[in-house]
Amino acid sequence: MKAIVIGVIGADVHAVGNKIIEYTLANAGYNVVNIGVLSSQEDFINAAIETDAKLILVSSLYGHGELDCRGMREKCIEAGIGDILLYVGGNIVVGKQDFTEVKERFLQMGFNRVYPPGTPIEKALGDIKTDLGE
Amino acid sequence: MGYYLLIDFGSTFTKLTAVDLDKGEIVATASHFTTVATDIRDGYRNALIALYNQLGREIKFTRTIGCSSASGGLKMAAIGLVQELTVEAARRVCLGAGAKVDLVFAHHLTKRDLQAITDGKIDIILLAGGADGGNTESAIFNATRLGEAKIKIPIVFAGNKSCQDEIEAIFQRYGMNGHICENVMPKINVLNIKSAREKIREIFLKQIIEAKGIKKIEAEIDQVILPTPEAVLQAAELLSRGYLDEKGLGDIVLTDIGGATTDMYSICNATNRSDVIFHGLDEPFAKRTVEGDLGMRYSAPGIIKSLTKEEIIKLNQAKNIDIEREVDYRYRHVDMVPTNPHDYHVDQLLAEMCVYKAMQRHVGRIEEVLTPMGIVYNQFGKDLSAANYVIGTGGVLIKSHDPMGILHQTTNIKRIPGELRPLNPGYLLDEDYILAAMGLLSQTEPLLALRLMKRHLKPL
Numbered sequence: 001m002k003a004i005v006i007g008v009i010g011a012d013v014h015a016v017g018n019k020i021i022e023y024t025l026a027n028a029g030y031n032v033v034n035i036g037v038l039s040s041q042e043d044f045i046n047a048a049i050e051t052d053a054k055l056i057l058v059s060s061l062y063g064h065g066e067l068d069c070r071g072m073r074e075k076c077i078e079a080g081i082g083d084i085l086l087y088v089g090g091n092i093v094v095g096k097q098d099f100t101e102v103k104e105r106f107l108q109m110g111f112n113r114v115y116p117p118g119t120p121i122e123k124a125l126g127d128i129k130t131d132l133g134e
Numbered sequence: 135m136g137y138y139l140l141i142d143f144g145s146t147f148t149k150l151t152a153v154d155l156d157k158g159e160i161v162a163t164a165s166h167f168t169t170v171a172t173d174i175r176d177g178y179r180n181a182l183i184a185l186y187n188q189l190g191r192e193i194k195f196t197r198t199i200g201c202s203s204a205s206g207g208l209k210m211a212a213i214g215l216v217q218e219l220t221v222e223a224a225r226r227v228c229l230g231a232g233a234k235v236d237l238v239f240a241h242h243l244t245k246r247d248l249q250a251i252t253d254g255k256i257d258i259i260l261l262a263g264g265a266d267g268g269n270t271e272s273a274i275f276n277a278t279r280l281g282e283a284k285i286k287i288p289i290v291f292a293g294n295k296s297c298q299d300e301i302e303a304i305f306q307r308y309g310m311n312g313h314i315c316e317n318v319m320p321k322i323n324v325l326n327i328k329s330a331r332e333k334i335r336e337i338f339l340k341q342i343i344e345a346k347g348i349k350k351i352e353a354e355i356d357q358v359i360l361p362t363p364e365a366v367l368q369a370a371e372l373l374s375r376g377y378l379d380e381k382g383l384g385d386i387v388l389t390d391i392g393g394a395t396t397d398m399y400s401i402c403n404a405t406n407r408s409d410v411i412f413h414g415l416d417e418p419f420a421k422r423t424v425e426g427d428l429g430m431r432y433s434a435p436g437i438i439k440s441l442t443k444e445e446i447i448k449l450n451q452a453k454n455i456d457i458e459r460e461v462d463y464r465y466r467h468v469d470m471v472p473t474n475p476h477d478y479h480v481d482q483l484l485a486e487m488c489v490y491k492a493m494q495r496h497v498g499r500i501e502e503v504l505t506p507m508g509i510v511y512n513q514f515g516k517d518l519s520a521a522n523y524v525i526g527t528g529g530v531l532i533k534s535h536d537p538m539g540i541l542h543q544t545t546n547i548k549r550i551p552g553e554l555r556p557l558n559p560g561y562l563l564d565e566d567y568i569l570a571a572m573g574l575l576s577q578t579e580p581l582l583a584l585r586l587m588k589r590h591l592k593p594l
Contacts, residue, residue, distance in 0.1 A: 003267065011505040013411075033322050035323075046216045046218055047322045050216055050322060052264065052267075052269040063506070
């Protein structure tokens with residue numbers, strides 16, 4: 001069973017979407033490692049190392065996602081899991097910014113997939129199946 | 135029913151407690167220097183004579199059981215993968231099993247690490263790494279390294295279940311003294327103590343006490359059944375929880391200041407609050423931490439090391455002493471017993487510093503986080519603020535003229551925001567030195583052990 005680490009990053013306590021993601025991915029047959037809300041980059045990375053996860057799926061709903069996610073790829077590299085897939089989604093920036101630019105910024109930060117507000121988890125699930133090869 | 139004899143083979147003293155089961159009383163206690171270097175039975179026999187002298191007669195015991203921390207106690211090395219996760223889980227399991235964790239390693243073992251294990255005279259290695267179904271590479275790598283290094287001491291594998299077979303094969307290939315048990319961290323942040331702890335105890339009883347020359351005593355007593363700190367932990371847990379209709383004391387904290395270590399125990403849930411978000415690895419209900427650099431004699435220099443130059447100067451001025459000289463003297467004369475007011479004064483000060491620092495490392499903390507949803511509270515480690523009692527044991531506390539002053543150091547005297555120290559506890563002193571013995575007694579007579587503790591712990 002392939003492991004996926006999920007959680008809500010930073011000082012963000014939005015728990016509902018997090019539970020929906022856990023439910024959907026677990027039903028799809030993944031070993032979902034949910035580290036919950038208010039999680040730091042290190043929490044995600046440590047959990048991924050111990051569970052041998054191939055993917056970290058970061059949620060951020062409160063607009064500070066850009067600040068919270070900065071440097072995460074570099075930390076993964078330092079921690080020896082530089083190849084891990086990083087997804088991010090939610091309301092990841094403040095205000096109504098052009099999402100093409102937002103996406104580009106997160107891709108530059110080393111994220112593999114970036115989802116705009118209101119994306120259903122089923123859409124991400126399709127990408128997960130493609131990226132993890134099943 | 136008759137009489138039970140409970141024996142604590144300590145590093146310095148062999149302590150005997152005789153209990154009359156019919157009357158439900160402690161009838162006598164006695165002690166003598168531990169003689170494990172020559173023959174552990176000599177010290178025991180002398181203590182027994184002292185006990186009989188107190189009673190004025192010899193009695194026949196129906197059961198004689200002991201716990202031991204003689205010959206350096208149980209020294210373990212904990213190996214895991216990520217520092218905050220399986221390494222910490224492994225460390226907590228070792229401490230909960232009554233061990234002193236001398237070495238802790240994360241990720242891949244190096245040649246230097248292996249050398250440290252050999253040089254450190256480690257008794258048992260706990261090898262963890264990976265949640266179940268997770269990383270297997272690290273544990274397999276480390277097991278192979280230990281095998282190649284021809285390490286023959288017992289190794290308990292308590293890591294990722296998915297590589298148990300590979301690890302077992304490595305144990306066989308290198309002819310290692312290997313044992314397999316459940317993962318100490320089967321899921322992220324979930325702590326699983328029981329299986330590994332039982333295995334450690336089993337190895338301690340079958341192999342370690344034999345190797346340390348303690349097993350000889352079993353010619354004269356029934357059995358050594360526990361490492362002493364585990365006996366104390368079990369006594370404390372019983373005292374907290376209660377048994378049947380006999381109520382316990384609820385949340386408690388216990389501190390044991392020794393010559394080489396300061397042990398801190400807390401028996402309570404990590405938090406009882408619903409308005410905090412708990413972070414990190416599960417906290418054990420009965421938690422023990424051991425500070426190997428805080429102690430009254432062997433480890434007294436560690437107290438100085440934890441201070442800055444400025445702090446030392448301030449301390450010397452405030453207390454009118456030369457703390458470095460005092461500590462150095464105690465380190466060189468570990469059998470020193472205070473005889474004059476000055477020595478008592480210095481010992482009191484050292485004990486206070488040991489307890490303050492040991493609690494600082496044991497206790498959890500809370501942080502306020504401002505979020506767009508309002509203030510939320512992040513908690514790391516255990517919340518001891520609701521502790522009903524702080525209990526003290528160990529020679530320095532029992533001999534102190536002001537044990538309360540030492541135990542008071544467990545509370546937040548410096549008003550550091552966020553430290554979840556006991557807020558307003560009562561204070562109890564184990565002045566008859568019975569806690570380890572009651573841990574032994576609790577194996578078969580929990581109700582009596584509980585009642586005796588409640589009767590003998592002295593309120594301060």
